[in-house]
Amino acid sequence: EKGTYPHFMLKEIDEQPFVIRRIIQEYKDENDQIKLDPDVRQAMMDCDRVYIIACGTSYHAGLIGKQFIEKLAKVPVEVHVASEFSYNMPLLSEKPLFVYISQSGETADSRAVLVETKEMGHPSLTITNVPGSTLSRESDYTLHLHAGPEIAVASTKAYTAQMAVLAILAVDTAQAKGIDMKFDPMKELGIAANAMEALCDQKEEMEKIAADFLPTTRNCFFIGRSIDYYVVLEGALKLKEISYIQAEGFAGGELKHGTIALIEEGTPVVALATQKDVNGSIRGNVKEVAARGANPCVLSMKGMEQDGDTFVLPEVDELLAPLVSVVPLQLISYYAALHRDCDVDKPRNLAKSVTVE
Ligand code: F6R
Numbered sequence: 001e002k003g004t005y006p007h008f009m010l011k012e013i014d015e016q017p018f019v020i021r022r023i024i025q026e027y028k029d030e031n032d033q034i035k036l037d038p039d040v041r042q043a044m045m046d047c048d049r050v051y052i053i054a055c056g057t058s059y060h061a062g063l064i065g066k067q068f069i070e071k072l073a074k075v076p077v078e079v080h081v082a083s084e085f086s087y088n089m090p091l092l093s094e095k096p097l098f099v100y101i102s103q104s105g106e107t108a109d110s111r112a113v114l115v116e117t118k119e120m121g122h123p124s125l126t127i128t129n130v131p132g133s134t135l136s137r138e139s140d141y142t143l144h145l146h147a148g149p150e151i152a153v154a155s156t157k158a159y160t161a162q163m164a165v166l167a168i169l170a171v172d173t174a175q176a177k178g179i180d181m182k183f184d185p186m187k188e189l190g191i192a193a194n195a196m197e198a199l200c201d202q203k204e205e206m207e208k209i210a211a212d213f214l215p216t217t218r219n220c221f222f223i224g225r226s227i228d229y230y231v232v233l234e235g236a237l238k239l240k241e242i243s244y245i246q247a248e249g250f251a252g253g254e255l256k257h258g259t260i261a262l263i264e265e266g267t268p269v270v271a272l273a274t275q276k277d278v279n280g281s282i283r284g285n286v287k288e289v290a291a292r293g294a295n296p297c298v299l300s301m302k303g304m305e306q307d308g309d310t311f312v313l314p315e316v317d318e319l320l321a322p323l324v325s326v327v328p329l330q331l332i333s334y335y336a337a338l339h340r341d342c343d344v345d346k347p348r349n350l351a352k353s354v355t356v357e
Helices: 008-014 016-026 039-044 056-073 080-086 110-120 136-137 155-178 185-200 202-214 227-243 252-257 275-289 317-337
Strands: 049-054 077-081 096-102 123-129 141-144 219-224 246-251 270-275 295-301 312-314
Touching: 008 136, 008 317, 016 155, 016 185, 016 317, 039 096, 039 141, 039 155, 039 185, 049 056, 049 080, 049 110, 056 096, 056 110, 056 155, 056 317, 077 270, 080 110, 080 295, 096 110, 096 227, 110 123, 110 136, 123 136, 123 155, 155 185, 185 317, 202 295, 202 317, 219 227, 219 252, 219 275, 227 246, 227 270, 227 317, 246 252, 252 275, 270 275, 270 317, 275 295, 295 317
Parallel strands: 049 077, 049 096, 096 123, 123 141, 219 246, 219 270, 270 295, 295 312
Antiparallel strands: none
C-alpha cells in the first residue's frame, strides 16, 4: 500500500534508510559480527574469479559490487549484462563463481545464463529480493535483500539494498581470507543510512533542482569518474525510464572523445563528485562543459565541495558513497517525471519483471 504517498516510487525511495538498517540487523550476529551463510563464504573462498550477471539497475549494482569485492576482498570480478553473456561468453577462469543479482529473481535473461552455467557445472549464488523466486530456487545459494516488495517499475530500494549486501559479502570474504581491514561495514552502512535519511528529508531542494535544470530539456548528461561513473549510469537510467528525457551517463574522461560535441547552450550536465582522488579531474570536466554553454549541476560530497556546487551530500565512507549519491539522482528523476505528468510508477513500455528473453 502507498499510504499517504502519491507514488510507490517516492515511498520506496524513502524506505531506503530503513532497508539498509534492516540489512544490518539481518546480517549481523549477537557480537555485531557479520552473519552470513557459511556455504556462501566457502564458495567465495573457493573461487578464483567472480562473474556477476544481471540486467538494468541490478547490473549497475553489480558494477559497484565489483569495486567492493576487488578492493576489499581482492578477488577479481567481471560484471556482465545477462543478455550479452550467452552468445559472447568470455574465457572463463578455472574456478568461477557466478553471482546473479536480480530484484525479482525472475528475469529471463539472467535465468538463461544460470541454466547454462549450471550445465557447465559452475557454482551459483543469487542475490535477490524474492527468496522463493526462480533464480533463487535454481541457484546453489541465495542472499536475501530484505528490501520489502518493490512495486514501482523503476528500481530504487532494491538497488541500494543490492549494494549493501554486496558490501557485506565483500567484507565477509576479506575477513575469511584474513585480510586486515580498517573498514567496519555495519558501522559505515549505519552512517550511510543516516545520510540517506537526511537526503530524503530534503525533497524540496531536489524538486527545485529538477525544476531548475530539467524543466523543458530533451536531453541530459551525467558524468562521474571512478565509482561515481557507475552511479551516474544508474542516474541516467532512472531519468530516462520515468521522465523520457534522453539521458546518458559518461566517464568524465570520455567526454572529450566524442560526447562533448553534443553539448549545446543550456544542456544540463549532472556531475557527481564524491571521490577525493578524482575530484580535481571531474571539476575539470565541469569547466569544459560549462565553457561550451552547458548548465552544470554539481552534486559533491562534504569535504570535497567547491563554491557554486548545486548540492552538498553528507559525508560517508568513500566506498559506500554510491548508496548516498544515488538518492538525489532518484529524487531528481522523480520530480522531473512528475513535472512532465509522466506515469511515474508505470512508465510506458516497461514491465516490473521481464520474464521474456
Ligand atoms: C530499472 C529496472 C530494470 C531492472 C532489470 C532487472 O529501474 O528496474 O532495469 O533492474 O529489469 O530486473 P531484476 O533486478 O528483477 O532482475
